[in-house]
Amino acid sequence: MPAVSLPFNPVLLILLASWGYLCLYLAPRLKGNPLVPVEYESIIQVLALFGGPFIILGLVLADSSESAEGKNFWERLRDGVLGTMGVQPVEENRSGLQLFDATGAELSQLYGHGESGSGDRRVLGVTIQIIEDAVKHRASDILIDPKDQASYAVRMRVDGALRTVRILPAATSRAVLNSIKAVSSMDLAERRRPQDGAFTAKRGNTSVSFRVASSGALNGEKLSIRVLNQNAGRFTLVDVGMPDHQRALVLNALNKPSGMVLVCGPTGSGKTTTLYSMLNSIDRRTRNVISVEDPIEAHLPDVSQIEINAKAKITFAGSLRSILRQDPDVICVGEIRDEETAEIAVRAAQTGHLVLATIHCDSNPTALTRLLDLGVSPMLLSSGLSLVMSQRLLRKLCPKCKQPAKLTPAVAAGLRQRGVDTRLLYQASGCDFCAGTGYYGRMAVCDLLPVTDELRSEMAHNPSIAAKLRTEGEKKSRTNMRNEAFRAATAGLTSLEEFKRVVG
Ligand SMILES: [Zn+2]
Incomplete structure (x- = not known):
């Protein structure tokens, strides 16, 4: 294909025109030619006039059509011939990557x-x-x-x-x-x-x-x-999909000079992206921000980022200890995995630093019990924590192909009874833009647990707090998460199927 975006290859078009002229020149000269038998004269004249140009026109059309892999007619022909000879066609690097x-x-x-x-x-x-x-x-x-x-x-x-x-x-x-x-x-x-x-x-x-x-x-x-995800460095809390009432709670915790904001969720639930979006809402020119990550997913301007390297013995705990000597205002801990890291991070939060950290667990109550299991004292934990949030990712419906949801009368009646406007519900369809999946991109749904004075005093003084968190706390947390995900479905951002898949 020519580099310019002409519908047809110009060389072939010139060839087509030349052939036409050649035929016009030859046609009158076929009469009485000793090489052409008299009975075929007229049919050869017709073929010369129309046949040739039609063949070239066919080639031009074939040439301008591209296959799904972006190969034109000639490349497909070459691959086909090489294929029958048992030679695998060469895939050239045409992307410049x-x-x-x-x-x-x-x-x-x-x-x-x-x-x-x-x-x-x-x-x-x-x-x-x-x-x-x-x-x-x-x-x-x-x-x-x-x-x-x-x-x-x-x-x-x-x-x-x-x-x-x-x-x-x-x-x-x-x-x-x-x-x-x-x-x-x-x-x-x-x-x-x-x-x-x-x-x-x-x-x-x-x-x-x-x-x-x-x-x-x-x-x-x-x-x-x-x-x-290189784009993670540009994400804001709005991009993550956090609704206003939750964003206000998060910003409130981020604007405090100290305390720990803990993000929890299973693998692949977007914890790092949320952490980055929190860092993006902090004024990094007036506050000294240092982060320890494994790995560094995206470069953040005005943040000193340190990458964990087990081979070189650069660990979370070791890096945190050295960071604390560098007068940080905000410390970001990629993941709390061990007792030492947990202890240092919570202690830093209690001694005048804002600490943002992630921990691998299902819900807010399990995050708290996990930290207690890692040996952080209830007293220290209660004074260090300011906000715990857990999250899941919901796939967003493809904006180009989502369809109004088809509901059975019973389901529709049930939803209306709960005050849902069923006209706002959509379901997945599938188009080229979303590769037929019906979904494009994801959003976080979060359960937030602000650590209030009441919770703080209970954590510090109630010896059976872990048991209470496991039962009562767990139930409440699941309900919150479901409510947030349902809100996304009833706003037409995701489907009821996706809601059921993630939190059902
Ligand atoms: Zn689509």
Whole structure:
């Protein structure tokens, strides 16, 4: 295809015009030509006049039509011919996307033998295409694992749901795996023991970072690649989907000079994004903000970000201790995992620092009992905490294809009885924009637990607080979360099905 966006290839159009002139020139000269038998003269005249131009017109039309993979007629023809000869077609890297390792070396220098034969070029083309698809479709993870002895599946997680994007023959997959391991600074010879690595994809001024983990699997080796959300650094509490009444509570806690704001939720519930959106609502020019993360998902201006590195013995607890000597106002702890980190973080919150942290657990009451289990004294916890929030992610309905919800009369009557305007309910449909899923993007639904004086005194003085949190607190927390998710459904942001899937 020509670089300019003409509907037809101009070269072929010129050829078509020339052929027309040639036919007009030849047609009168066929009469009495000794090479043409008299009885066929007229039919050959007609063919010369119309046949040729029609063939070229056909080629022009075929050329201008592109296949789903963006290949034109000629490339498909070439691939077809090569395919019948048993040669795999070459996937060229036409996107301009380049992959770099931690030292800044480019993928083609790291993989293959430098001369980039067509085999190597093809592998690199497939690798880059996979990475490019992941970025384009906003995937959070890419999984490449053996399906059986002959093939590997490439799957992507988009808005929390996994989908298979392609099946590759085993030989190609092993080469693709090796190219990704090479650019992630991993040992290619090690196929069984788990390894970690990282690489960056760049195009122009934009870049996306990837975390790679490999391990042995049945029938080969598997790779899971996490796509770090570079946009997270620009998120605000509004982008996260937090309604006004909750945002006011969060901002109130963030504007205090000290105290701990704890975000909890299971893996993949968007805790880090919420943490970043909180940091984004803090004035970072007047307050010294330091964060410890594993890994750093996005760069935040005016924040000193420290990355955990187990190999180099940079731990959460160790980093926190050194941070406290650097006169911080706000400390962000990527995740509280151990007793030492819990103790230092809560103590910092109690001694004049605003601490933002995440903890891996289901609900606010379990977060509190978890901290107590980690050895934080009830007294310290009650004086350090200012707000606990837990969250889940709901998929948002695709704005381009959502349909008014079709409800059974019984369900509709039930909803109306609860005061719901059923005309505002929508359901998922599916279009090209949302890859047929009916959903596009996600929002957080949160349960907030402000630590009031009443709760504080109960935490400090009631020895059976843990038991009470597990029963009473747990029930209340589930109801709150359900109410928030239901509010999103009745505002037409998500469907009743998604509401049931996440909190039902
Ligand atoms: Zn759609």
